[in-house]
Amino acid sequence: MTSSPNAPIVSNASSAVEQPPLLTAREVRRDFDQRSNWFGARRRVQALRGVSLSLSSGDRVGLIGESGSGKSTLVRLLLDLDTPTSGTINFLGTPYSESDAKRRREFRQRVQLVFQDPLSSLNPRRRVRDAIEAPLETLTDLDQHARRERVEELLDLVRLPTTLLERFPRELSGGQAQRVAIARALAPKPDLLVLDEAVSSLDVCVQAEILRLLSTLAEQLGLGYLFVAHDLAVVEATCDEVLVMYLGRIVESGPAGEVLHRPAHPYTKALLDAMPSLERIQKRVPLLGEPPSPVNPPTGCAFHPRCSLAKERCANELPTLNDGDARHPCACYYTLESS
Ligand SMILES: Nc1ncnc2c1ncn2[C@@H]1O[C@H](COP(=O)(O)OP(=O)(O)OP(=O)(O)O)[C@@H](O)[C@H]1O
Ligand code: SF4
Ligand SMILES: [Mg+2]
Numbered sequence: 001m002t003s004s005p006n007a008p009i010v011s012n013a014s015s016a017v018e019q020p021p022l023l024t025a026r027e028v029r030r031d032f033d034q035r036s037n038w039f040g041a042r043r044r045v046q047a048l049r050g051v052s053l054s055l056s057s058g059d060r061v062g063l064i065g066e067s068g069s070g071k072s073t074l075v076r077l078l079l080d081l082d083t084p085t086s087g088t089i090n091f092l093g094t095p096y097s098e099s100d101a102k103r104r105r106e107f108r109q110r111v112q113l114v115f116q117d118p119l120s121s122l123n124p125r126r127r128v129r130d131a132i133e134a135p136l137e138t139l140t141d142l143d144q145h146a147r148r149e150r151v152e153e154l155l156d157l158v159r160l161p162t163t164l165l166e167r168f169p170r171e172l173s174g175g176q177a178q179r180v181a182i183a184r185a186l187a188p189k190p191d192l193l194v195l196d197e198a199v200s201s202l203d204v205c206v207q208a209e210i211l212r213l214l215s216t217l218a219e220q221l222g223l224g225y226l227f228v229a230h231d232l233a234v235v236e237a238t239c240d241e242v243l244v245m246y247l248g249r250i251v252e253s254g255p256a257g258e259v260l261h262r263p264a265h266p267y268t269k270a271l272l273d274a275m276p277s278l279e280r281i282q283k284r285v286p287l288l289g290e291p292p293s294p295v296n297p298p299t300g301c302a303f304h305p306r307c308s309l310a311k312e313r314c315a316n317e318l319p320t321l322n323d324g325d326a327r328h329p330c331a332c333y334y335t336l337e338s339s
Pocket of ligand 1: 065067069073
């Protein structure tokens with residue numbers, strides 16, 4: 001993994017091929033105008049404040065951060081479901097805005113999204129068979145017979161019996177519905193799945209099953225994913241690399257074992273300390289107060305009002321990821337290792 005100013009370049013060994021990365025974000029910002037009161041006054045929410053990253057086939061990356069830190073906004077931009085206020089998102093080196101119809105079809109085939117709520121992400125009037133077959137019709141050249149065969153293969157891949165094929169979503173459990181959603185996302189043989197809180201609505205046992213399934217599929221198919229989660233144990237179980245977001249910026253990135261067991265940024269450490277299930281190897285750092293408003297982010301390091309290590313410089317200057325080391329970049333002047 002290498003980095004540029006405030007720009008983690010997430011990639012593992014598999015991305016060292018000639019092709020450009022599958023997805024690249026360069027200094028992406030996204031502001032939203034929100035109505036702030038009944039009289040119609042507007043305010044500007046800075047949801048993303050300069051995010052750069054790149055994802056290649058086979059990368060298994062976790063994206064973590066408190067609620068409101070901008071994770072879903074980033075996912076929507078990466079999937080071309082929304083447009084950045086500034087900065088660019090590229091698919092195979094070409095900005096989406098300049099991609100022709102052929103390139104866009106290739107994008108929809110190679111990058112797939114799995115939503116948080118499996119039941120609401122499936123059309124209630126479509127049987128399981130039709131839900132999984134739909135992307136095969138639009139994104140592949142398979143004839144009907146081949147599509148039917150592929151649907152059965154996919155169901156087998158996500159360990160569901162073919163007896164479920166004629167069922168409607170309401171006749172499935174949450175875990176079964178999420179497996180159907182994963183089968184549908186896998187149908188066009190993507191290189192990258194983007195999963196935004198895809199297991200958080202499921203109970204712990206079903207979560208564990210889905211996570212095992214994802215890891216197995218990643219091994220079997222060489223599939224990569226961007227896994228957005230609040231639960232750091234889930235990220236630890238499934239991801240090779242981790243990105244940590246705070247108030248619209250990436251503040252730390254690196255190998256999952258390193259970031260989750262030897263965090264350099266005080267914010268990451270505080271997030272870890274809020275998770276009783278992970279092993280503690282350093283002194284606790286409390287996560288003080290609430291996240292600040294993205295309408296008026298703090299100056300300098302946005303974490304400074306809550307950081308127990310903050311010094312004067314932190315309120316005035318913006319630390320970038322370059323201030324950390326190249327393998328484990330961290331946007332902090334006084335990282336935990338140096339303190
Ligand atoms: N369409 C929108 N209009 C206005 N503000 C928005 C919109 N979408 C997101 N925001 C704001 O942008 C910020 C980031 O939201 P986002 O949904 O990306 O956070 P998140 O990290 O995914 O949070 P969570 O963990 O709760 O899902 C929040 O302050 C949110 O209120
Ligand atoms: S730069 Fe300063 S305020 Fe920000 S995380 Fe580091 S020590 Fe804390
Ligand atoms: Mg979200």
